[in-house]
Amino acid sequence: MFTRRLFPVRDYDLAATLTSGQAFRWCERDGWWEGVVNARWVRLKQVDEGLLAEAVEGRGPRVDGSGTPALDSRLSALDHPWHWLAHYLQTDVDLASVLLSFPDDEPMRTAVTACRGLRLLRQEPWECLASFILSSTKQIVQIQQIVALLCERFGEPLVVPSGHERVFSFPTAERLAACAESDLRGCKMGFRAPNLLRTAKMIAAGEINLQSLHTRTVEDARTELLKLPGVGNKIANCVLLFAFGFQQAFPVDVWVMKALRQLYFPKRRLSAKRLARFTATHFGPFAGYAQQYLFHYVRMKNPELRKSGRQRR
DNA sequence: AACCAGGACACAA
DNA sequence: TTGTGTCATGGT
Numbered sequence: 001m002f003t004r005r006l007f008p009v010r011d012y013d014l015a016a017t018l019t020s021g022q023a024f025r026w027c028e029r030d031g032w033w034e035g036v037v038n039a040r041w042v043r044l045k046q047v048d049e050g051l052l053a054e055a056v057e058g059r060g061p062r063v064d065g066s067g068t069p070a071l072d073s074r075l076s077a078l079d080h081p082w083h084w085l086a087h088y089l090q091t092d093v094d095l096a097s098v099l100l101s102f103p104d105d106e107p108m109r110t111a112v113t114a115c116r117g118l119r120l121l122r123q124e125p126w127e128c129l130a131s132f133i134l135s136s137t138k139q140i141v142q143i144q145q146i147v148a149l150l151c152e153r154f155g156e157p158l159v160v161p162s163g164h165e166r167v168f169s170f171p172t173a174e175r176l177a178a179c180a181e182s183d184l185r186g187c188k189m190g191f192r193a194p195n196l197l198r199t200a201k202m203i204a205a206g207e208i209n210l211q212s213l214h215t216r217t218v219e220d221a222r223t224e225l226l227k228l229p230g231v232g233n234k235i236a237n238c239v240l241l242f243a244f245g246f247q248q249a250f251p252v253d254v255w256v257m258k259a260l261r262q263l264y265f266p267k268r269r270l271s272a273k274r275l276a277r278f279t280a281t282h283f284g285p286f287a288g289y290a291q292q293y294l295f296h297y298v299r300m301k302n303p304e305l306r307k308s309g310r311q312r313r
Numbered sequence: 314a315a316c317c318a319g320g321a322c323a324c325a326a
Numbered sequence: 327t328t329g330t331g332t333c334a335t336g337g338t
Contacts, residue, residue, distance in 0.1 A: 021319055136320035139337060143319080146335095190334030195321080232321045253319035271328075295319075305338090 002161050003057055005082050008050040009091045013117025015046070020296045021140045022121050022242050024131050024147045025170075036151075038084045038124070039169045041160045053085055056159045090122050101284045107263035108290060111297035118296055120289055121242060125210040126203065127170040128243035133196050133230040134189050135238075142188075149187040154179065176200035195230025202228060218246045241288040250279045250287045259294040 018026040018033055026035040032043040032054075042055040086092060095117075102108045134150075135143050147170075154175050155168030176184070177200040184193040202208055208228065213221040218240060225236040240249035252260070252275065260275050270278070283290040299305055 132319075135318095137318050137333090138320095138335080139318045141318095142336065185334085188335065191332085192320095192334080230321065234320060238319070251319070254317085255319065273327085299319090 001056070002054050005053050005055075005085075006047070006050055007053065007082075007086060007089065007091045010050070011095045011117050012046070012051060012089075012091070012119060013115070014044060014051060016115060016117060016296060017119045017121065018044075019140075020118060020292060021299070022292070023123060024140070024144045025151070027144075029165075034164070034167075036158065036167055036169065037088045039156075039158065040084075041158050041164070041167050042085065044089075051089065051091065053082070054161075055085065056161065087122055090119055093119065095119065098286045098289050101286045102290050102293075103282055103284065107259070108293070110263075111259075111290075111293040114300065115293050115296045118293060120247075120292055122245055123243045124170070125213070125239065125243040126173055129199070129203075129210065129225070129228070129231070129235075129239050130170070130173075130176070130196060132235045132238045133199060133228075134192050136192060136230070136235070146187055146189050150176075150184075150189075153183070153187065173200045173203035177204040192230060198229045199231070213244055218248060221246065222249075237288075241291075247286045247288045248280075250276075250283065250291045252276065252279065252291075253295070255295050255298050256291055259298040262298075263294070 014033060015028075018035070023035070026033050028034075029043075032045045034041070034043040036042065040055055042053060044054075045052045080086070099112055102112065130150075131143065131147055134146050138146070151168040151170055154171035158167050158169055160166050176196065179197065179200075181193050181197055184197055189196065203210065208224055213224060216224070221240060221244060222233075222236050225231050225239055226233070231239075234251050234253055237249040237251035240246040241251060252272070257272070257275070260279070261270070264278070265275075279287060279291070
């Protein structure tokens with residue numbers, strides 16, 4: 001019914017990674033993290049030797065569309081049946097060399113020490129884009145709720161091992177484009193509904209081809225993403241970093257802003273523009289990774305959030 | 314019960 | 327260029 005696989009990897013804090021505000025569909029159930037990757041039910045567990053994964057054999061029913069898996073995962077699917085998951089989890093990334101590339105300053109040392117094992121995922125572009133359009137001025141808990149509703153109502157049911165709660169694929173752009181704005185508002189996304197709807201229509205119509213952004217430069221890809229309604233600099237950078245793997249992309253939200261002001265410039269009050277220029281040069285080739293460490297660090301320092309996103313070894 | 318949340322956008326000054 | 331109001335919802 002389902003198969004099992006061990007990914008031998010060191011320095012991988014699964015809980016921190018899955019709860020650090022990159023992806024919004026993972027939930028913990030009796031010691032496992034259950035989610036959906038590449039339109040398949042999957043669950044993960046941290047063990048001493050690495051990461052343990054269980055997934056259903058074969059793909060669930062899935063209407064193809066902008067949610068098409070990345071080209072590389074299609075080509076190698078035959079040779080490496082688990083490549084889609086290794087790619088999502090980025091288990092082959094040498095974290096040590098990423099950490100070595102960070103600036104050797106006090107804030108980064110603290111963040112890296114506090115969040116050891118935190119990783120960046122490599123998500124499907126459409127799901128990532130749509131999720132972050134829904135993310136604006138929303139707490140991570142609420143984003144999870146909205147995305148869950150959206151999948152329940154407009155996603156396709158997936159094959160799940162018996163005894164497990166049923167799950168759904170993330171709805172394609174085509175499916176959402178066929179919705180009325182009121183359908184989307186029904187998922188409690190409020191003023192984000194028209195943005196998601198218009199973006200879904202543009203993607204479905206082929207006005208912007210997400211897959212083609214893989215071969216563009218960061219600047220080109222960002223320019224394309226910024227054409228979509230509801231996508232500004234912050235959300236564009238999230239998609240560039242979390243879905244397309246542009247490691248220079250540096251999303252600045254309220255938490256990262258807090259981190260930059262408090263940790264780097266506690267004295268002077270710098271404008272958002274100057275801070276953006278600082279982030280572009282100071283954090284090196286893996287700035288996006290550094291950003292995730294700062295984000296998770298300042299968030300976990302907040303006592304109210306510590307229980308939901310607590311990191312564990 | 315206020316305050317705030319992985320913002321974007323139109324508009325004013 | 328930088329500041330302000332607006333949008334919708336609910337967690338803490």
